[in-house]
């Protein structure tokens with residue numbers, strides 16, 4: 254028995270070593286692979302057919318990686334050159350699906366970590382979507398409307414030949430919202446001469462978009478936490494919540510917390526954080542971030558009762574529930590210890606991999622419930638799949654119906670994580686439950702499809 258356990262460990266170690274060797278310097282990708290492999294011991298033990306067919310080894314190698322030049326002309330007439338990426342990771346369950354990120358930190362390792370996470374997240378939704386991710390090192394900050402449009406058009410001038418309703422369906426992520434999806438869709442339509450609505454999601458409501466897609470990731474994360482609370486006979490009522498970021502995911506997480514009776518007392522952006530003990534004024538954040546594209550510090554200029562802190566961590570603010578909704582590795586081990594000391598009981602990742610491995614360890618050791626992003630933030634991509642359904646049937650659902658579907662999907666993911674954790678002897682462990690449940694569905698499809 255012990256010998257078999259050691260063999261399983263050796264196999265997983267061997268696969269991880271190969272990932273390190275093949276993908277040098279891609280630290281975020283290594284981190285995300287390690288986190289998944291760490292959960293798979295009991296599955297490999299129970300199902301040797303997965304390793305016999307090298308399912309895990311194949312899963313760690315993207316089906317296709319596309320890197321391309323994105324040249325464009327800025328407002329001063331200067332030619333700029335950025336780099337574009339699309340990593341098509343797994344199409345075992347459906348067309349590649351996942352967002353595009355425009356941020357100066359983007360390189361292959363970030364796109365691959367995000368694409369890898371997306372395989373398991375998309376599987377957890379129970380909807381027919383594979384995993385992929387893309388983006389560019391373009392920095393939209395400080396760029397004019399015209400510059401953003403010309404960049405998006407140049408990006409799509411290459412990307413269009415790799416995507417399609419049945420092939421690969423991108424959407425938004427950091428730095429890519431409704432405005433950018435509009436420019437990208439416009440250029441795709443122009444080049445292909447096809448109104449192929451299902452090629453992108455996150456579209457505007459008058460041109461093929463879905464109700465609730467804008468809100469879906471943030472709302473979904475809060476629905477997930479609500480399910481955790483409900484399973485303990487508790488609710489958001491009167492709970493103090495801290496959210497990091499103030500972009501798409503953060504804004505709609507804050508909105509749903511308030512609707513369910515909780516109070517968000519702090520949020521942030523990359524320049525610092527604001528604390529408003531009376532509850533963050535969401536209309537003000539929306540005005541600053543969605544309309545003016547301003548810094549969060551302006552919040553405190555408008556609300557004298559609020560404080561802006563430029564240096565420091567939003568995780569220093571005491572709360573019962575923490576929702577990291579900004580970016581990867583933004584919450585480290587020492588921040589996690591501060592949260593624990595201050596009485597935080599639940600952490601749910603609205604962002605992708607915002608908690609470092611040290612942070613996750615600190616939460617687990619302290620008995621804090623930790624919901625990983627691939628489960629807790631799956632509401633965004635799930636609603637993208639609902640957008641694809643509406644596009645395919647040329648239908649358009651109401652806000653209420655779509656939100657109801659989102660709620661059902663998030664409750665389903667929550668329950669599947671717990672049931673799977675129980676089945677594999679790691680009761681209450683959402684990380685293991687999410688990784689194993691997401692993995693087995695993809696692995697079974699890969700076995701059925703042969704060595705491809």
Ligand SMILES: NC(=O)C1=CN([C@@H]2O[C@H](COP(=O)(O)OP(=O)(O)OC[C@H]3O[C@@H](n4cnc5c(N)ncnc54)[C@H](O)[C@@H]3O)[C@@H](O)[C@H]2O)C=CC1
Nearest residue numbers: 426427428470498499500501502522523579580604605633
């Ligand atoms: N948009 C979506 O549907 C989904 C997004 N996500 C993830 O959620 C996270 C946020 O994405 P979005 O809200 O879409 O992007 P966004 O571009 O709308 O907002 C990002 C926010 O994070 C802040 N931020 C970035 N770096 C920061 C740092 N180091 N410290 C503090 N704040 C920082 C930015 O100032 C901004 O407020 C990302 O990890 C993304 O991958 C996950 C699932 C779906």
Ligand SMILES: O=C(O)CCC(=O)C(=O)O
Nearest residue numbers: 350351352424633634637
């Ligand atoms: O809606 C989508 O396809 C993308 C969502 C996404 O990028 C994510 O789940 O991280």
